[in-house]
Amino acid sequence: xxxxxxxxxxxxxxxxxxxxxxxxxxxxxxxxxxxxxxxxxxxxxxxxxxxxxxxxxxxxxxxxxxxxxxxxxxxxxxxxxxxxxxxxxxxxxxxxxxxxxxxxxxxxxxxxxxxxxxxxxxxxxxxxxxxxxxxxxxxxxxxxxxxxxxxxxxxxxxxxxxxxxxxxxxxxxxxxxxxxxxxxxxxxxxxxxxxxxxxxxxxxxxxxxxxxxxxxxxxxxxxxxxxxxxxxxxxxxxxxxxxxxxxxxxxxxxxxxxxxxxxxxxx
Amino acid sequence: xxxxxxxxxxxxxxxxxxxxxxxxxxxxxxxxxxxxxxxxxxxxxxxxxxxxxxxxxxxxxxxxxxxxxxxxxxxxxxxxxxxxxxxxxxxxxxxxxxxxxxxxxxxxxxxxxxxxxxxxxxxxxxxxxxxxxxxxxxxxxxxxxxxxxxxxxxxxxxxxxxxxxxxxxxxxxxxxxxxxxxxxxxxxxxxxxxxxxxxxxxxxxxxxxxxxxxxxxxxxxxxxxxxxxxxxxxxxxxxxxxxxxxxxxxxxxxxxxxxxxxxxxxxxxxxxxxxxxxxxxxxxxxxxxxxxxxxxxxxxxxxxxxxxxxxxxxxxxxxxxxxxxxxxxxxxxxxxxxxxxxxxxxxxxxxxxxxxxxxxxxxxxxxxxxxxxxxxxx
Numbered sequence: 099x100x101x102x103x104x105x106x107x108x109x110x111x112x113x114x115x116x117x118x119x120x121x122x123x124x125x126x127x128x129x130x131x132x133x134x135x136x137x138x139x140x141x142x143x144x145x146x147x148x149x150x151x152x153x154x155x156x157x158x159x160x161x162x163x164x165x166x167x168x169x170x171x172x173x174x175x176x177x178x179x180x181x182x183x184x185x186x187x188x189x190x191x192x193x194x195x196x197x198x199x200x201x202x203x204x205x206x207x208x209x210x211x212x213x214x215x216x217x218x219x220x221x222x223x224x225x226x227x228x229x230x231x232x233x234x235x236x237x238x239x240x241x242x243x244x245x246x247x248x249x250x251x252x253x254x255x256x257x258x259x260x261x262x263x264x265x266x267x268x269x270x271x272x273x274x275x276x277x278x279x280x281x282x283x284x285x286x287x288x289x290x291x292x293x294x295x296x297x298x299x300x301x302x303x304x305x306x307x308x309x310x311x312x313x314x315x316x317x318x319x320x321x322x323x324x325x326x327x328x329x330x331x332x333x334x335x336x337x338x339x340x341x342x343x344x345x346x347x348x349x350x351x352x353x354x355x356x357x358x359x360x361x362x363x364x365x
Numbered sequence: 366x367x368x369x370x371x372x373x374x375x376x377x378x379x380x381x382x383x384x385x386x387x388x389x390x391x392x393x394x395x396x397x398x399x400x401x402x403x404x405x406x407x408x409x410x411x412x413x414x415x416x417x418x419x420x421x422x423x424x425x426x427x428x429x430x431x432x433x434x435x436x437x438x439x440x441x442x443x444x445x446x447x448x449x450x451x452x453x454x455x456x457x458x459x460x461x462x463x464x465x466x467x468x469x470x471x472x473x474x475x476x477x478x479x480x481x482x483x484x485x486x487x488x489x490x491x492x493x494x495x496x497x498x499x500x501x502x503x504x505x506x507x508x509x510x511x512x513x514x515x516x517x518x519x520x521x522x523x524x525x526x527x528x529x530x531x532x533x534x535x536x537x538x539x540x541x542x543x544x545x546x547x548x549x550x551x552x553x554x555x556x557x558x559x560x561x562x563x564x565x566x567x568x569x570x571x572x573x574x575x576x577x578x579x580x581x582x583x584x585x586x587x588x589x590x591x592x593x594x595x596x597x598x599x600x601x602x603x604x605x606x607x608x609x610x611x612x613x614x615x616x617x618x619x620x621x622x623x624x625x626x627x628x629x630x631x632x633x634x635x636x637x638x639x640x641x642x643x644x645x646x647x648x649x650x651x652x653x654x655x656x657x658x659x660x661x662x663x664x665x666x667x668x669x670x671x672x673x674x675x676x677x678x679x680x681x682x683x684x685x686x687x688x689x690x691x692x693x694x695x696x697x698x699x700x701x702x703x704x705x706x707x708x709x710x711x712x713x714x715x716x717x718x719x720x721x722x723x724x725x726x727x728x729x730x731x732x733x734x735x736x737x738x739x740x741x742x743x
Binding site for chain 2: 140164172183
């Protein structure tokens with residue numbers, strides 16, 4: 099058995115996702131990143147919120163916490179701050195992380211607490227069968243946007259950067275090597291890391307918006323995905339991938355050590 | 366007794382000192398009047414006592430973070446007031462179904478909505494029981510003095526750890542901001558959650574005979590398991606099995622219900638020969654005690670029952686009293702909440718009269734006396 103499979107709870111399979119869903123690819127990349135970094139499963143925690151993405155925590159063999167909608171980051175903040183020895187990863191979706199959990203997202207980034215957030219962005223609320231999210235493109239169709247979505251979208255990576263995240267990257271469920279590398283680098287970063295992963299939802303996004311089935315959606319990512327480099331003049335028809343931010347700054351749990359010292363407490 | 370152990374404390378400060386005494390090592394919350402002194406004192410004291418304090422971005426994050434801290438193995442608390450208590454309800458239910466120990470303090474202020482900040486009220490009594498959706502256990506202490514803020518916060522931690530469930534400490538603004546000399550007891554009972562034994566298979570949600578409450582391993586302590594707010598099996602994984610759903614929901618309720626006698630607390634004053642009974646909590650109970658004494662001095666045989674746990678309500682104590690006292694008066698700083706529980710329990714044994722108050726002011730003794738005397742003379 100490949101050793102990365104050791105990071106999966108294979109006894110929980112088959113998973114609940116639709117045929118053609120990209121979420122399994124993302125969990126696969128997380129397991130492979132964990133294997134490459136030789137993460138100690140007993141000291142690793144995966145926290146998730148609610149939605150298709152968030153069922154991913156149940157398939158990873160470590161200390162897993164499936165929380166309430168949008169709140170994975172504050173739960174994860176509690177775990178990490180209470181026990182900084184834990185390696186804490188968070189899996190979330192575009193709705194979970196940037197709509198109901200948007201406030202927690204910017205504040206976790208602002209604190210630069212050492213969490214690695216993987217956002218599976220499928221541009222739709224899949225679990226509730228296809229309502230528009232903050233990442234549904236303007237003009238796209240959704241069950242709650244039957245005449246086309248008039249909302250403007252977030253750029254998750256720019257939002258993360260502006261909020262203070264010290265590692266920010268984007269990949270897709272097609273660009274799996276890049277995805278694994280970004281997750282690894284995110285885990286290695288001592289601070290708040292955000293990896294946005296574009297992942298296909300053929301059932302509720304691709305089909306309704308005439309992008310097609312899962313292979314066609316993957317081809318869509320392949321054809322548009324280009325590696326971002328500093329100074330790139332951005333073309334709105336492209337998807338920019340790779341690392342946007344990788345810097346060092348004070349990490350929250352470490353900063354609290356100074357508070358303990360000033361208070362005269364014991365570490 | 367040792368006077369040196371007596372210190373002047375505000376109710377909210379006493380709550381934090383009690384929490385630290387109980388072993389609190391983690392606090393996460395959001396500022397809100399009239400509970401903010403709890404966060405401030407926790408921020409000051411926790412880093413001195415080997416603990417951690419974090420101010421979160423909102424009320425929901427406050428309770429979510431505290432639950433995370435508890436699952437990492439630290440005794441955790443959050444505190445809030447009316448509007449914040451409303452916001453915390455979903456995750457309160459999460460801690461119930463996921464069976465995670467937690468203490469939540471709610472200092473009641475007048476509502477609904479923003480209402481009258483810092484004005485006392487008792488409008489959250491029913492919310493404390495029914496606020497989160499679904500069937501769930503509720504343990505809610507209602508201290509009516511500064512000393513009780515200290516004592517019941519310790520008990521709240523003990524019950525949370527013992528029963529693997531969130532426990533509420535709720536009081537009104539008057540008690541939270543009251544100052545009094547509190548004698549700090551030299552010895553207190555402290556209960557810590559049970560942890561699983563090494564080398565044995567661990568089922569974090571398994572109920573066995575004689576072991577009603579499964580031990581709870583801290584994340585990172587070597588046991589890998591899943592925790593979810595979904596209905597779940599004994600391993601913690603999601604389950605849609607109707608029989609298991611039934612078993613799980615009944616378990617989280619029964620583990621507390623079965624121990625009601627151990628949990629429930631109340632105090633009685635002048636009830637032995639009473640012909641009229643007051644039932645009141647918190648600052649209202651203090652006013653009621655004064656009124657009872659005044660009535661006694663005038664020959665009216667009045668008595669007082671103070672529920673110290675509003676949930677579970679001291680049902681047996683009230684039932685015993687209502688079997689012989691046929692006039693019950695329930696003064697409340699709301700339009701009637703506790704009175705429903707009283708009526709449910711006495712089931713027509715006695716006439717029950719509500720004295721309501723929603724001006725945002727505390728009950729004054731003369732006002733309560735006059736209204737109660739009018740009821741007694743009927």
